[in-house]
Amino acid sequence: MGEFELIRQFFAAAHCAQAVEGVALGIGDDCALLELAAGQQLAVSTDTLVAGVHFPAVCDPSLLGQRVLAVAVSDLAAMGAEAIGFTLALTLPEVDAQWLKDFSDGLSRMAHRCRMSLIGGDTTRGPLSFTVTVFGRIPAGQALRRDGARPGDLLCVGDHLGDAAGALSLVLGERQAAQELARPLLARYWAPMPQSTLGQLLRGHASAALDISDGLLADCGHIAKASGVALEVNQQQVPVSTELQALLGRDAALQAALTGGDDYVLAFTIAPEALQRLVLPGFIHVHVIGRVLPGEGVTLRDSQGHDITPVQRGYQHFRETP
Structure with missing residues (x-):
C-alpha cells in the first residue's frame, strides 16, 4: 500500500x-x-x-x-x-x-x-x-500564560494527580490489580481528557496556567521561573485518588502525584477573590494546593511546614550532568 x-x-x-x-x-x-x-x-x-x-x-x-x-x-x-x-x-x-x-x-x-x-x-x-x-x-488577549503569577495568589490543580504515573506499572505488565482498581487508573493513562472546559472558564480569572505533563513540582517550576516568583506546595493538600493509594500505598501515591507526570491536569495560580467568583461545573474539582510567594523556585512542605523538596522533581528527556 x-x-x-x-x-x-x-x-x-x-x-x-x-x-x-x-x-x-x-x-x-x-x-x-x-x-x-x-x-x-x-x-x-x-x-x-x-x-x-x-x-x-x-x-x-x-x-x-x-x-x-x-x-x-x-x-x-x-x-x-x-x-x-x-x-x-x-x-x-x-x-x-x-x-x-x-x-x-x-x-x-x-x-x-x-x-x-x-x-x-x-x-x-x-x-x-x-x-x-x-x-x-x-x-485576543485572553490566553492563559505562565508569566502572570503574583505573590498572594493561590496555587491550584484541576483534579487529582498521579493516576497515570501509577498506572504505568500496569501498562507495562509489571503489576497486576483487580479490574475495579485498574480500570480508572488505566483510563487516565490511555485517555486523559484535556481540561478544555476548565481552561476556558479560567480566562480572565487565573493569573498563570499550564498542563502537568512532566510532574507537578517540575511543571510548577516553569510558572515560578516565567513569573519571577516562588511557589509553595503543601504536600497534605495534593489530591490523590483512592484507587492510586490502594494500588501503591499512601507514600508512593504521593510521590507519583508530585513527580510522576502524564497527568494532563491544569495547574494554575489565581487570586483568592477570583477563585471565589468562579462558577465551575459539577465534574470539575479544583483543589488549592499551595500559594505564590516572593522569591524563586518551588518548595514542597509537609504538615509541620518543613521543607521536604525532593531533588528529582519530574521527568526530563535530557538531563544536565555536572
Missing part, C-alpha cells in the same frame, strides 16, 4: 477528518485552511510521541490513538483555547491494515470528544512515532 492510499483509506475517510467549524479546507490539498473570526487569535502547539519513550512499543493501537491526540490537545486547554483541528505526522516501521484501522478509530473517538477535526499531516517509514500539531482559537 502506498503513502497516499494509506492516507485516503485510514485517515482522510475517518470520522476524525470530518469538517468542523473553523476549518475551511481540510485533508486533500497542499495546506489546510482555517477561519478565525475578528478578534480571535490562533493557538498552535506541537507534540512528538516516540515508541519506547512516551508509550510502550507494543500496545493496543486504539488506545494509543486516543492518547496521541489527548496529550496534544491538553496544551490548548492550558492556554484556554477552544480546539479547531490537528495535523498528524505518522512514522511507521511497516503497514499493518488492522493496526491502522484500530489506531484511526481511537484517534476519531478522541477527536469527537475534543470537537476537532484532522486537517492534514504526513506519513513516512521509520521507527514508530507521531507528531501532532493542534490548532485552537481564543479571544
Whole structure:
C-alpha cells in the first residue's frame, strides 16, 4: 500500500477528518485552511510521541490513538483555547491494515470528544512515532500564560494527580490489580481528557496556567521561573485518588502525584477573590494546593511546614550532568 492510499483509506475517510467549524479546507490539498473570526487569535502547539519513550512499543493501537491526540490537545486547554483541528505526522516501521484501522478509530473517538477535526499531516517509514500539531482559537488577549503569577495568589490543580504515573506499572505488565482498581487508573493513562472546559472558564480569572505533563513540582517550576516568583506546595493538600493509594500505598501515591507526570491536569495560580467568583461545573474539582510567594523556585512542605523538596522533581528527556 502506498503513502497516499494509506492516507485516503485510514485517515482522510475517518470520522476524525470530518469538517468542523473553523476549518475551511481540510485533508486533500497542499495546506489546510482555517477561519478565525475578528478578534480571535490562533493557538498552535506541537507534540512528538516516540515508541519506547512516551508509550510502550507494543500496545493496543486504539488506545494509543486516543492518547496521541489527548496529550496534544491538553496544551490548548492550558492556554484556554477552544480546539479547531490537528495535523498528524505518522512514522511507521511497516503497514499493518488492522493496526491502522484500530489506531484511526481511537484517534476519531478522541477527536469527537475534543470537537476537532484532522486537517492534514504526513506519513513516512521509520521507527514508530507521531507528531501532532493542534490548532485552537481564543479571544485576543485572553490566553492563559505562565508569566502572570503574583505573590498572594493561590496555587491550584484541576483534579487529582498521579493516576497515570501509577498506572504505568500496569501498562507495562509489571503489576497486576483487580479490574475495579485498574480500570480508572488505566483510563487516565490511555485517555486523559484535556481540561478544555476548565481552561476556558479560567480566562480572565487565573493569573498563570499550564498542563502537568512532566510532574507537578517540575511543571510548577516553569510558572515560578516565567513569573519571577516562588511557589509553595503543601504536600497534605495534593489530591490523590483512592484507587492510586490502594494500588501503591499512601507514600508512593504521593510521590507519583508530585513527580510522576502524564497527568494532563491544569495547574494554575489565581487570586483568592477570583477563585471565589468562579462558577465551575459539577465534574470539575479544583483543589488549592499551595500559594505564590516572593522569591524563586518551588518548595514542597509537609504538615509541620518543613521543607521536604525532593531533588528529582519530574521527568526530563535530557538531563544536565555536572
